[in-house]
Amino acid sequence: MTTPTPTSLEAFGPAAGPRSRLARWLGPIVVFALVALALHALHGELGQYRTRDIVHALWSIPGERLLYALAFAVLAYAILPAYDWLALRYVGRELPMRRVAFGSVIAYGLSQTLGFSLFTGGAVRYRFWSAWGLSTAEITAAAGFASTTFLLGVVAIAGVVFLFEPRGTVALLHLPLVVVRGAGGLALLLVALYLLWSATRRAPLRIAAIEIAVPRFPTALRQLAIAAADWGVAGAVLYAILPANARPAYAPFLGAFLLAQFAGLVSHVPGGLGVFDALMVHLLAPYLGPHEAVGALLAYRLVYYFLPFVVAVMLLTGYEIRRRVPLRATADLATRWVPAIVPHALSLATFVAGAVLLFSGATPSVRSRVSLLDAWLPLGLIEASHVTASLTGAALLVVAWGIRRRLDVAYHLTLALLALGALMSLLKGLDWEEALILCAVAGALLPARDAFYRRTRLMNEPFTPQWIVAVATVVGASIWLGLLSFRRNPFSSGLLLRFATHADAARFLRATAFVVAALAIYALLRLLRGARPELAPVADPGELGEVRAIVASAPSTVANLALLGDKRLLFAESRRAFIMYGVAGRSWVALGDPVGPVAEHRELAWRFREEADRHDAWAVFYSISSASLPFCIDLGLSLIKLGETAIVPLEDFSLAGGSRKGLRRTLKEVEAEGGRFEVHEAGEVPRLLPELRRVSDEWLARKNTREKGFSIGYFDERYLASFPVAVVRVGDRIVAFANLWASAGREELSVDLMRHAADAPRGSMEFLVVQLMLWGREHGYRRFDLGMAPLSGVERRELGPMWARAGAWLYRHGEHFYNFQGLRQYKEKFDPLWEPRYLASPGGLALPRVLAGVSILISRGVRGVVAR
Structure with a gap:
C-alpha cells in the first residue's frame, strides 16, 4: 500500500515563509509611505494656511462652476462604459449595452473612489464579467485591453499637448522646451507605431505560452478616440472648477493634469489620494494659492469621485429593494x-x-x-x-x-x-x-x-x-x-x-x-x-468513520473519494457536512462540491477560505459543479471551465437502435471469447484482492505509468474493500475490474479504478462499462457518471487556446477514465447529458502556481507530474 504523506506534497513549497509574508506587506506599506510623503508635501505647501482657509476657498466656489463640473463628470461617466464595451467586443463577447453600462457605472463608481485593490482585490470588474459567462482568460484579456486603451489615451493626449502646445507646459513643469517637445514627439511616435502594428499584424502576439490577439485597425482607432475623449473630459471637470481669471490655458493644464494622474496611478495609492493632489497644488502654484488649489481639488473629488460612488451604492440599494417587490422591471438585468x-x-x-x-x-x-x-x-x-x-x-x-x-x-x-x-x-x-x-x-x-x-x-x-x-x-x-x-x-x-x-x-x-x-x-x-494554527493532518480512521456516514447520504458518487484517506477534511460545525482538500505549496485545493446538506455548503466554503487565509494560502475549488458557483463568486474566486461530465440517464438506456450497433457488437465479441460479467459485494472483495492486484500491476507496467490520487483512486486494499467490484472473467480468471461507487437513494452509479490484463479480450473495458449501465438500470439507478471530458470546440475560439489547454492539462491528470485517453468522442457513444465542471481559484499571476499545485496533488508529487 502506497499512501502519499502530506510532507511529500508540501515539499512543493511552504504555505507561507517569511519572504512570502514580507511580500504581502511590502505593497501596502509602500502605499502608506507614499501617502505619508504626499501629506508631508501638502503640509509644507499649506504652511501659512489653516483648515478654515481651505473650507472658505471650497465654499467660495460659485455654483455655476460646480454645475459645469458636474455636467463634465456626467459626460465622463457616460464615456467610461465604452472602455468595457470595446474590451468585450475585443474578446468576442457581444453584450447588450444597457447591461454593460449598468455594470460599468457601478464598477467605476466604486473603484475610482478609493481604488480596486484596497477594498475589492481587483474584483469589481471580474464579478460582473464572470457572472456574464466570461472565462478567466477572457476577463484577463479584456481587462488588459481596457488598460491598454486607458494608457493609449494618456500617451496620445500628452503627446499632442507637449508637441504642439509646449510653452505653457514648460512654464508649469519647469522643464526645458526641447525636453517637453521631445517627450511629445516620442509619445506620438509610440501611438503611431501601435496603430501601424494593429493595421499590419494579423498573427497573435505570443509571450511564452500566452497568446494575445492583435486588435484590428478600426478597433485601435476606437481605442484612441474613447481614451482621448475620456481624458479630455475628465480634465475638464477640474478645469471648470478653477477660477477663470486664475488658471492656465486648457492645453498646458491638461498636460499637468495627465502627469499628476499618471503619478497617482503609478504610486498605486487608491484614487491617487495625496499624490495627485500634492502634484497639482505644486503645478498650479503660479496661478492659485495652495488653499485655493486644495479647495478646488476637494470640490473635484466630491464631484468626480464621491458623487459617482453614491450613485453606485444607490443603484445597488435600489436593486435590493426592487428584488423584494412583485413588480421588478429591472431585476432580470442583475438578478444573478x-x-x-x-x-x-x-x-x-x-x-x-x-x-x-x-x-x-x-x-x-x-x-x-x-x-x-x-x-x-x-x-x-x-x-x-x-x-x-x-x-x-x-x-x-x-x-x-x-x-x-x-x-x-x-x-x-x-x-x-x-x-x-x-x-x-x-x-x-x-x-x-x-x-x-x-x-x-x-x-x-x-x-x-x-x-x-x-x-x-x-x-x-x-x-x-x-x-x-x-x-x-x-x-x-x-x-x-x-x-x-x-x-x-x-x-x-x-x-x-x-x-x-x-x-x-x-x-x-x-x-x-x-x-x-x-x-x-x-x-x-x-x-x-x-499563533497561526497547525495545519490539520490527513483524515484519521475516526474521521473516516464520520465521513462514511455523510458520504452514504450524498447524491453524488464523487463524495466517495473522501474514503481514499489521502486528503484533509474540514467539517462543518454541525459535523453533518465536510470539504475534502489537499495542500500543495500555497494552494489549498478542495475537491468537488462540499459534501452534506446544501444548507451547510456556503458557510463551510467561507470557513475553508478563512482557514486558508490564516495559513497565508490560496483557497481553490477543483472540479465543482454549477451549484457551487454562487459561493465561489462570493469568495472572489476566478472561474475556469475545466470540462464537462458525461451523465448517462439509465431509465431509458438500452442497446436497441442503429446508434448502439457498435456497443452490441462489443458485447458479442467479448462474450464469444469467453468473457462474462460479475458484480461482487464489498464483503467478497478481500478474497479477490490478490487477483485484482495482479491485473492492476500488469496494467500499470504496460502503460508505463504510476498511481495517481486525490481526484481519482489508486490501488489500496483498504479503499477497494470499501466498495463493490465489477469484474470480467474469462474462465475463472479475472481479466478486468472496476470498483463501483453508488450514491444515496440509487441516484447515481459510477466507477473509479478501471484496469485490465494484457490478455483480456479486445473491448473488455467497453464491455465492462456497458454491462454496468445495464446492471445499474436493472437495480434502479437513475444515472451513470462516465467522468469528465475536455470541452469540444474551444480551440476554435480566438482566446480559447490558453484556458482550454489549462483545463485539458488538468484533465489529463485527473480523469477517472484515463485509460480511454479521455476521448470525448468515445463518451458520445452513450448519448450523455453534459454537465460543466469548473476550477475556482485566485486569478492573475497566482493561476499558474495553482494549476501546478493541483497537478502535483493528482500526480502524488512532483515526480508524478514529470514521469506521468
Whole structure:
C-alpha cells in the first residue's frame, strides 16, 4: 500500500515563509509611505494656511462652476462604459449595452473612489464579467485591453499637448522646451507605431505560452478616440472648477493634469489620494494659492469621485429593494450578479462613513452651532460625544471588513454604529452633514439584509495587510488633518485636560488618544489569540468513520473519494457536512462540491477560505459543479471551465437502435471469447484482492505509468474493500475490474479504478462499462457518471487556446477514465447529458502556481507530474 504523506506534497513549497509574508506587506506599506510623503508635501505647501482657509476657498466656489463640473463628470461617466464595451467586443463577447453600462457605472463608481485593490482585490470588474459567462482568460484579456486603451489615451493626449502646445507646459513643469517637445514627439511616435502594428499584424502576439490577439485597425482607432475623449473630459471637470481669471490655458493644464494622474496611478495609492493632489497644488502654484488649489481639488473629488460612488451604492440599494417587490422591471438585468458585489460596495461605504467621522473630529467645529448646543446641553455631554464619534468612526473602519466578509454580526453592529455616529455628530457640534451621510449608508444597508448570512465572530476573521494599512492610513490622515487644522495652537500635555466650549484642539487631541489606544488594544487582543494554527493532518480512521456516514447520504458518487484517506477534511460545525482538500505549496485545493446538506455548503466554503487565509494560502475549488458557483463568486474566486461530465440517464438506456450497433457488437465479441460479467459485494472483495492486484500491476507496467490520487483512486486494499467490484472473467480468471461507487437513494452509479490484463479480450473495458449501465438500470439507478471530458470546440475560439489547454492539462491528470485517453468522442457513444465542471481559484499571476499545485496533488508529487 502506497499512501502519499502530506510532507511529500508540501515539499512543493511552504504555505507561507517569511519572504512570502514580507511580500504581502511590502505593497501596502509602500502605499502608506507614499501617502505619508504626499501629506508631508501638502503640509509644507499649506504652511501659512489653516483648515478654515481651505473650507472658505471650497465654499467660495460659485455654483455655476460646480454645475459645469458636474455636467463634465456626467459626460465622463457616460464615456467610461465604452472602455468595457470595446474590451468585450475585443474578446468576442457581444453584450447588450444597457447591461454593460449598468455594470460599468457601478464598477467605476466604486473603484475610482478609493481604488480596486484596497477594498475589492481587483474584483469589481471580474464579478460582473464572470457572472456574464466570461472565462478567466477572457476577463484577463479584456481587462488588459481596457488598460491598454486607458494608457493609449494618456500617451496620445500628452503627446499632442507637449508637441504642439509646449510653452505653457514648460512654464508649469519647469522643464526645458526641447525636453517637453521631445517627450511629445516620442509619445506620438509610440501611438503611431501601435496603430501601424494593429493595421499590419494579423498573427497573435505570443509571450511564452500566452497568446494575445492583435486588435484590428478600426478597433485601435476606437481605442484612441474613447481614451482621448475620456481624458479630455475628465480634465475638464477640474478645469471648470478653477477660477477663470486664475488658471492656465486648457492645453498646458491638461498636460499637468495627465502627469499628476499618471503619478497617482503609478504610486498605486487608491484614487491617487495625496499624490495627485500634492502634484497639482505644486503645478498650479503660479496661478492659485495652495488653499485655493486644495479647495478646488476637494470640490473635484466630491464631484468626480464621491458623487459617482453614491450613485453606485444607490443603484445597488435600489436593486435590493426592487428584488423584494412583485413588480421588478429591472431585476432580470442583475438578478444573478448584483448580489455578489453588494457586500463590497457596502463595505466601502461603511469605511468611508468611518473616515468621515474621524475627519470631522479632526477639524474645527462651527462656532455658532457649538454655542447653540452649549446653551442647551452640559459641556460634559458635548465633550463625550466628540470622543465617542471618533471612536465610532474607528470602529466602522474595522467592522467594514466584516461587512465585506458577509458577517451577520457585522451587519447589526454596523447599523448600531451608524446610528450612534449620527447621534454623536449632532450632539458634538450639530454636524448634520455627517449625520446625513451616516444615515444614507444605514439606508443602503437595510434592504441588503440577506447578503449577510455568515454567523461567525468578527474576531475570527483574518485581516489582510491591505485592510490593516488602509485603516492605518485613514487614522494617520485624520491626525495629519488635525495637526494642520490646529497648527497655531500650542500642543502640550496640559491640553488633554482642557475642557471648554470652543476647545476644538483639546477635543481633537483627546479623541486621537482614545482612537489610537482603542485600535492598539484591539490589535493586541488579536495578537494574543495565539499563533497561526497547525495545519490539520490527513483524515484519521475516526474521521473516516464520520465521513462514511455523510458520504452514504450524498447524491453524488464523487463524495466517495473522501474514503481514499489521502486528503484533509474540514467539517462543518454541525459535523453533518465536510470539504475534502489537499495542500500543495500555497494552494489549498478542495475537491468537488462540499459534501452534506446544501444548507451547510456556503458557510463551510467561507470557513475553508478563512482557514486558508490564516495559513497565508490560496483557497481553490477543483472540479465543482454549477451549484457551487454562487459561493465561489462570493469568495472572489476566478472561474475556469475545466470540462464537462458525461451523465448517462439509465431509465431509458438500452442497446436497441442503429446508434448502439457498435456497443452490441462489443458485447458479442467479448462474450464469444469467453468473457462474462460479475458484480461482487464489498464483503467478497478481500478474497479477490490478490487477483485484482495482479491485473492492476500488469496494467500499470504496460502503460508505463504510476498511481495517481486525490481526484481519482489508486490501488489500496483498504479503499477497494470499501466498495463493490465489477469484474470480467474469462474462465475463472479475472481479466478486468472496476470498483463501483453508488450514491444515496440509487441516484447515481459510477466507477473509479478501471484496469485490465494484457490478455483480456479486445473491448473488455467497453464491455465492462456497458454491462454496468445495464446492471445499474436493472437495480434502479437513475444515472451513470462516465467522468469528465475536455470541452469540444474551444480551440476554435480566438482566446480559447490558453484556458482550454489549462483545463485539458488538468484533465489529463485527473480523469477517472484515463485509460480511454479521455476521448470525448468515445463518451458520445452513450448519448450523455453534459454537465460543466469548473476550477475556482485566485486569478492573475497566482493561476499558474495553482494549476501546478493541483497537478502535483493528482500526480502524488512532483515526480508524478514529470514521469506521468
